[in-house]
Amino acid sequence: MIDHVLVRSYIKQSFLLLAACSLTLFAFAWVRVWVVSLLDMGQFQTILEQFRQFEKLAPISFDALFTYQGRVGMTFDEPIVILCTVIWCISRGSDVVSGELGRGTMEMMLGQPISRGTLLWSHATVAVAGLALLCAMVWVGIAVGVSATTVDETVPPPSVEVPLLGWEIPLQTGDPVKESFPLSERVDVRAFGAATFNLFAFGFFLLGLSTLLSSLDRYRWRTVGVVMAIYVVQLVMFGLGKATEVLHWLQPLSFFNCYRPQKLTTLVQDGDLRAPWSLTEVMPEAMFPPLVYSGILVTLGGLCYLAAARVFEKRDLPAPL
Template sequence: MDVMNRALVKKCISDSQWLFLSLAVLLFVFCWFRVWIVSFLEMPSFAAVVQPLWEKFGQFSPVALDHLLSYPGRVALTFVEPLVFLSIVIWGIARGSDAVSGELSRGTMEMVMAQPVSRLQVLYTHVMVTVAGLVLLCFCCWFGILVGVETTQIVEPATRPSWTIPGTEWTFSLPLGRAEPRVVGLATKVNCRDMIPPAINLLCLGFTMSGLATLFSSWDRYRWRSIGIVSGIFILQMMAKIGAKSTDSLGFLQWTTFLSAFEPQIQVQVAVDYPAQLWSWRLLDVAGETGGLGPLSSNAILLSIGLLSYLTATWIFCRRDLPAPI
């Protein structure tokens, strides 16, 4: 890496360091806290809350009730907490919109381009730092869950002592024993490796948003307008996803939103219950019928949108006239 490239990398890191540090701490602490909260509501109590609501609102859950009422299913809800996925979206939009229109708005693009660097170097140094930040933020999210799982204890329902006949699998409950609840570590119920696929899915969402933000930034000169356009697109995509789940008459909307490919809960369910399908393009249910998008398809869709956006942004930026600073 030559001196000028190192200078560009240092500039990009300097521009984004405070946003990155604040989001990294927020994601780590919140994910740890969110997993810790699981210990406050025992599974029978959680089931008593969810089951009466399932008949009316079950269509909003992408996973089966049995999985939702398991500890991996409850921990997986962390990835769909608004604070978590919106933090990743904020990073993608904030850093993507800064690539071109941000520099033009500040009047610094002319100074950068006056140096012995190409437009391609300027753009892709920014992209490299943005994507590296995405990877680290998603790691902070997963690491917060890991620490939460390893440090949290849960109370299992009271059961009577049992005795197993040596050399056999026959187990008998002892009628004279007193039923007592057991305190066990959450790590005995949740394998944190099963949380890696949803973290990757979250990363792919961030890649899509940063790509779209870079695309609109590449032809605009005002950063606020780039942010507004991409934020509006994200809100419309959210509305389409919610509408598709609300009623069958709007089910077609699921094919109009890339957020249909963001389903971290499904990724956890596949990792726990159907590990053989973790890298499949299409899911097969118990009956062997074709189901929804597999984890590989979901991630590929998001990555393709992000990559296409970056390539289009490159084409636009390398050919456009850069306005003089005002």
Template sequence: MTFTLVRKFLRDVRWPLLVVALQIFGFSMLWVKVAQRVTTEIAPFFNGIAMVSQINPKLFEEVVFKGPGKVSQSVLGGSDIQFERPNDFLAVELLHPVILILTGVWAIGRTAGAVAGELDRGTMELLLSQPIPRNRLILAHLITDAIVIPILCVSVLGGTRAGLEVMGPFTVDYSVLDKMPKLPGGRPLPKGPAELPVDVSRQPRAIVNLAALMFAISGVTLAISSLNRSRWRAIGFAVVVVMAMFIVNVLGQLWEAAAPLRPLSVYYYYQPQRIWLKEDWIVNLSDVWPGSPGVPLVGVLAAVGAVGYASALLVFTRRDLPAPL
């Protein structure tokens, strides 16, 4: 009977799942083109200006990411990201608001309807009129998450690889350097490699962090859904909670006084660029909480999701279900 429920839940979400998966796939393809243009055309242009002007190229980053621009830098991975490197720029995709919004909306929208949505539609009585223990209903949603979350993650992987096949190699365009003034002594501006190396072999590891984030948001939302009878009210509460955690994490990077609040946000443990570029799966809490140990990024998110599901199970199996309106 549990797998009958799983089939029902998958049937209910098949079209929204297809739409979101295609959007993620398309954006991942597009991001490859953006990365190619920035690293092979725009970055050489600014590096050429820096050489002619005899200034440090880092000065451009300081100007671009100064003031309000620092918010964008914080959202896109902080100062560790080198935007002239293809691998770094491709890793930024997993931190882009489009990916965060699509995956967040999916996680909230699906699990908000798990309990509150069924009560809202009046279908919960039909489900529970069958010989199904309430805990099987929560288990079925857990299995559904274990199926649909990897599908969305594969959409990112597939889009990136399709983009690399379609866009071709990252061949650097140095023609703009020939139009710039010469260096002292009439020397031409030096050129780098003709083609930039691209390595996405570590992307699947970073995607595990994305899957863990979606599971954490799903768990939190399911716990909220188990306390409500209105799907839209559950969505509203979940959006407020998730947005508050996102804002706290960004604010903590911009304002030192708010930094100790960052570990309370699930987004603090979402650092896919760290896994992709450095193979570092541990975040050191002592950076914001002196004396604290390092904790696993994926482990914390998985624990949050598990606690959310456990809370939903505890509440749902004990609450009196209201009659449909």
């Protein structure tokens, strides 16, 4: 089912893109953890409280953002992380059939003693392995950033509350006391394992969808355009569903509803690392257990790959122009 010569060829084709995306994700995840340490938690909480009315638009509750683990977990929702993942998935998925047809090289490829299925699954092996590497680089960047970062935090002075009036009177004067501690004392990088898998599942679905549409078309630019159109429509549906109760029914119809790495991170409490991997305990404010959402994306991606293989095996390929 897999040809090693084809695998090596696809690795050479995609190496520069994979290296660029990997380095970008690693560096960005590390730098973002460092940026989190620059914001004083007390001041950050005071500022964020002023925007409570917009909490429903945030990926997680503001209370979760008041913790270092919650703020580091927001890395998975950053546009550059999603962008690099989408670029890899759409560029590789769209290339497998329509890319070869557009370049006029498909006839030469199939002129070798290989089947259509071998070509598609060899390409899929490289694409999925590359996606797994990209997701791992995000986690590694976070882990390195957490282990190398020290946080300075303002300690509130002791105070006493005046009965009946509800006033708090500080018991000491002078400059606020600051303490320093390693960020690793507040953030457990193992808690991001489920979020990393959720990012992989999201990318795997896009890979399968891009491959399916590529197997139906002969022009790569058209395949990319259709995939991006579906992506944008689904994103708009998800945003409108979160913005207003009237259109809330649109949210479950978008595959973005299954991408919730931040909420998976917030499930880790009191060192319970198994909570985000549960198939029995329903998530707060959700319909299903946490692992079901990643499972839906992986299942849809797998079905798209199977449909792409079926279409590619049965279709008549156009002659090169």
